[in-house]
Amino acid sequence: MKRLPIIIGGILVSLLILLLPPLVHTAYGQDLLVKNGKVVTLGKKGTIEGGDVLIEKGRIKKIGKGLRAPEGVRVIDASGMWVIPGIIDTHTHIGVEGGVNEGSNSVTSEVRIIDVIWPEDISIFYALTGGCTTCNTMHGSANTIGGQNVVIKNKWGASADELIYQRAPKELKFALGENVKQSNFPRVSGQPRYPQTRMGVEALLRQKFTEARAYVKKWDDYNKQKKAGKNPIPPRRDLQLDVLVELMQGKVRAQVHCYRADEILMMLKVAEEYGFKISSLEHVLEGYKVADAIAAHGASCSTFADSWGYKMEAFDAIPYNSALLAEAGVNITINSDSGERIRRLFQDAAKCVKYGGMSEEDALKTVTLNSAKCLGIDKWVGSIEEGKDGDLAIFNTNPLSAYTRCEMTIIEGKVYFDRQAYQEEMEKLREEAKKKEEKK
């Protein structure tokens, strides 16, 4: 039969196509054994002195003592060092090409960071030098509804696609307060952009969600008619409202940049009235004033350790914010909101111990496990547990000490930052540069 080779070929190709995704998927990450460190799992296994973490294909296979690595697997001697889960920053603007705000309109829920990821941003490398393995990168706070965020793993050297953490739920960014009102910009000529007051911010939110409700109804009616066998004309797709609908349906998470107690309460009420949940309040510097309401809603909070005083709305900020929110039962995390500060989140975590007396373990959680919960990715990152991603940060002493130094950062079993290797490489480069200079 002439056709047989074609049929067999077709079957083989089909099998390949079916099997390829799992094949690609199992090439998820690398194998690695970290030995003999003080492993602070922040999970079920607690803290293990002289502990080992075995990573297989990018996932933590085993945590314990006296583990042996399969042949050919790299072993990292973490003797005398602390091993913690890779640090997670819930609020950054790194790795974004061009401006972070589509400032022409106060509502731009349709724009997406995923379209403008910039993998060559050196801030990604700087984040690694501070033990940060994952971050949520997003629009700025110029707009009431700014757009859709992206969670990335700081895989320095990878492509934009490879940076994206596919597992992270979709998230929409909101902002309230002075930046949205353009309070601190010089007055432009002509009509200023609406809203210019906190009243306007609320009115705009309500207007948009009311539009979204009407939009959903149109589509529901259309689908009903179609099911009934009729041939209705579909409603016009509105990309801006699509996301708001997904939010109300619980398919998308909401993250809200806010400062003042009044606007925090306002946002909680709007969310409750329009039937969506706020997964995270960001900065939320006056969160301590309305901690009970936040806890009742079930929103996480992502705040600064002690940054304050730079704007009017930041003038009642206190470094005890995280302690008070934690006491009220809120999931609290610390963020950097800076390509520079992302390098020292572990120091910010230490401030939770100083201000409000959080335990060291709880303080470390504010930049690891709690951040993972905040982003809805705690099933896979945020603590050192068997089955989770092999994301680790190794420090030469207690990460909460002001004298600490990050020595190594590992993402899915691959070493993305190795201070010793880095220093050797830089030394080589400097010597080569010197030789070139001398030749001239």
Next chain:
Amino acid sequence: MKPKAFISVFLGGLLLIAGSLGAGESLQKAEVYAITNATIVPVTAPIIEKGTVVISRGRIIAVGAEVEIPQEANVIDGNGLYVYPALINSSTILGLYEIGSVRATLDSSETGKFNPDVRVAAAINHESVHIPITRSVGIALALVAPRGGTISGQSALIRLEGWNWSEMLVKSPVGLHISFPQVRARRRAAEEENEEAISKAIQELKDYFTEARHYMERKEGAAKDASLTAAPVNMKFEAMIPALKGELPVIVSVTTSEAIKEAIKFVEEMKLKAIFHGVSEGWKVVDELKKADIPVILSSLYGTPREWKDGYDAPYRNAGILCQAGIKVVFSTGDAALANNLPYHAAKAAAFGLPKEEALKGVTIYPAQIFGVDKDYGSIEVGKVANLIVTNGCPLEITTQVRHVLIDGKPVNLSNKHTELYEKYRKKK
């Protein structure tokens, strides 16, 4: 007078005298403190385990393991605790800044290129919320420095305690501040464009100093020779005279290696006593800095290197490299709202090569020496002003709790805007 009445008056008089004597004694008692049984870290001498510091009328009168505690002393039990000298922040805008975005609250940057006669001293708002917040981590002294323009004005060293700026002044002026013309852009191309503008600006600065020197010489000449006339009084040039004579240091803010080299040439040519501030690329020009014998006030360590080739940790390693070359290094935050982070900058430098003892000196004795107040401040020594902190650990560690802060020999109130809001909302139920 009748005898009974006389006796009553006499006894009453005696009581009054005794009472006032007693009041005088309790005033005396109020000024005597003893911190007992603590680990004392004098900074300029070895650590004393289980020691005592005695303070009287604002000064340290005894330090040691076997020290007699005066009967009238208020005792602070230092068991399990540490005593360090209170810290010094070598550059801030405390009192000149309240809220960054509210221009009405900002006083650190005057308009205009040359403002040598502008002084921070009387512009300091003693009520600033940032002052109590800063001192609650153990900082007792701070340099308040003007910025803006090329010659920014004159700084002052203040104690973080006092009912008005006048009571807060420890030394004024401390230095004449210059913002040295240098590249602002990060990109090479923009730098080249700027080079011409920068050379011009440096020449302008030199010309200004030269003019000021002529004014001074003319004034001195006229004072000696009645036939000569001085120029009409020029307040700006008058303000330059102490710096021209080498009596007042110029504190030059400069960052890049190229600009540091130019700035060294400038101060040597103009024959000025200099301190450099900023100096984040100082590590590239250690030899030049060492030869010029210029002490360094580092600004915030939380910067990124100008070029990735410098290394991600260049700003952190900077202090260690300068120190190793024998250059005196002190730390500063440069701001007001996070001036209380001073000790953590020092610790960061220690994490990247600066010896821990040098980090501690960089926020205690070295600033006192650089600002010429080390006779009275910067370490725990008999005779010095009792600016002390009592802590449960090293003050450079973030998690350390500061239990007491003494300024001029008296404990100060550690509550501040942050603690007040904390207490208020903690009680809310």
